[in-house]
Amino acid sequence: MATETLVGEGALETGSHAAEAAPGLPQLDVSTFANQIFWLVVTLVVIYFVLSRVALPRIASVLAERQGTITNDIAAAEELKSKAAAAEAAYDKALADARTEAGRIAAEAKAEMQDDVDAAIVKADAEIAARTSEGEARIAEIREGAAEAVHEVARDTARAVVAALGVDVDDASVDAAVANNVKG
Amino acid sequence: MAEEVHGAEGGSSLSFHPMDQFIVQPLFGDGPVNAFTITNVTFWMALTVACIAALLILGTRGRALIPSRIQSIAELAYGFVYKMVEDVAGKDGLKYFPYIMTLFMFIVMANFLGLLPMAFTTTSHIAVTAVLALAVFLAVTIIGFVKNGAAFLGLFWVSSAPLALRPILAVIELISYFVRPLSHSIRLAGNLMAGHAVIKVFATFAAVAAIAPLSILAVVAIYGLEVLVAFIQAYVFTILTCVYLKDALHPSH
Known part of the structure; x- marks a missing residue:
């Protein structure tokens, strides 16, 4: 059974190398070192040129471009922000100006009205005074x-009384006497 | 044929080949593996390159201001490594960012591709990770001496320690410096090899009906762990590279 397995496994492997690798680790098979080292050096040189000539400059430029874009965008946003702040300040100022103007x-208007009212009062007072004096007159x-009439x-x-009494007095003296008595 | 065949269980024999997945073999036909043979290593490394190119070049071809999903991943990878280099190695380390990015992208992509079923994990091979680690070691040492001259040796002379201790510390620092490439490479290869081998062992157990559910559960759990390990090991390798680079650029303690 074991022998069969051995044969079977052996047949699967590529003849000479199965024998070569069998004694120990394939890593310690010195006969393959030259091959590995040669291809490794080729690989590394190719990777180095691929990276240093194409890949790394490209990625570096993409990253730099992105960084630049981000910086620019941030600067633009900053500028817009300051513009908005300036606009707000201008709006506030306009509002305050309008308020003071309205107050003024x-x-x-109030002062003008006061003047009118004062003038009207003066006029009314004068009229009242005029009417009062007129009334008094x-x-x-x-x-x-x-x-x-009295x-x-x-x-x-008095005349009638004097006439009735039969005293002959002239009108003038009656009048004088009456005037004298009424006054008194 | 000295294959390990563990005993028969209920008539069916379990054969463990957890290491077979790491065998380097020619892609076309048989024959000896020499330096230029196109092998599975070649294939998986080529796939790694293709995936990196697809992610970082095709993914970013829109150059969109608002990135697509793939572009976000590419930018994320870029930003991740860039920030790591900047934070750990400093501003003057950014000159070496493309090299470190190359290392990171290769390791992380190879690690993730290795998690595909039937895949060959290039970064599980000590030959590969040793080359990576040695490249880092040599580069960092050369940069250290070129940038600082003899002052680079100050890295080993701990001036904040008492004078009597300094020679001893210098020896320790020197040893630890030269052990760096070893630990750097074995950490990566060892982690990946162990994880993949364990998955394979549990997968083999799935052939036994009685413990199949348990073993499949274990495979799923370990696979989840391995996804984590794949990223973390790439991260660890890269950040250690940055730390070594920092030592080379600023050797004073």
Whole structure:
């Protein structure tokens, strides 16, 4: 059984090397060293040229470009941000200006109105004063008229009383006496 | 044929070949493997190159400002290694970024491709990782001496330690410096080889009906672990390279 396996396995392997490798580790098979070293050197040289001529400069440029783009984008964002801040400041300033302007206009209008009101009050006062004096004049006039009427009535009455008494007195002296008494 | 064949179990024999996946063999026909033979190593390394090119070149061909998914991965890989070099080795280490990126992309792509079923993992071979580690070691040592001259030896002279201790520390530092390529390479190859071998062992157990569910579960679990290891080992290799580069550029302690 074991022999069969041996034969079978042996047949599978490539004849000469099965025998070569059999004694120990294939790693210690000195006869293959030259081959490995030769191909390794070829491989490393090829990889070195592939990397240093094509791959690494390309990747470096891509990374640098990306870094540049990111830096630029950040700078642009920074600029936009400062622009937005400036716009906000301008807006705030405009708002404040408008507020003060509105306040000024309101105060002005108020002052103007006050002037009008003051003028109207003065005018009204003057009119009132005029009317008052007019009224007083008329009252005085009426009072004067009333006094005159009292004198008239008193005179007439006195004359009638004097006539009824049968005393002959001239009108002038009756009037004087009446005037004297009424005054008193 | 000295294959390990472990005993028969219920009539079916389990044959373990966890290491067969690492055998280097010609891609076309048989014959000796000499330096220029096109082998499975060639194939998988070519596939690694193709995948890296697809990811980093085809993936980024749109040069999109808002990256597509593949472009994001390419940019992520670029940024990952770039930042690592910058953080660990410093600004003057960025000159060597393409080399370190080459190392990282090769290792991480080879590791992930090795996780495909039936794949050959190039980075599980000590010959491959040793070349990588030695290249780093030599490059770093040369850069160290070229940049700093004799002052590079200050790396081994711990000036912050008491004078009496310094010679001893210098010996230790010197040994640890020369052990670097060894640990650097064996760490990567060892991790990948062990993981792949363990998966294979558990997969072999799946042939036995009684323990098949358990073994399949184990394969899934270890596969998950290996995905992690594939990335972490590439990361560790790369960051150690950066640390060594930092030592070469700034040798003072």
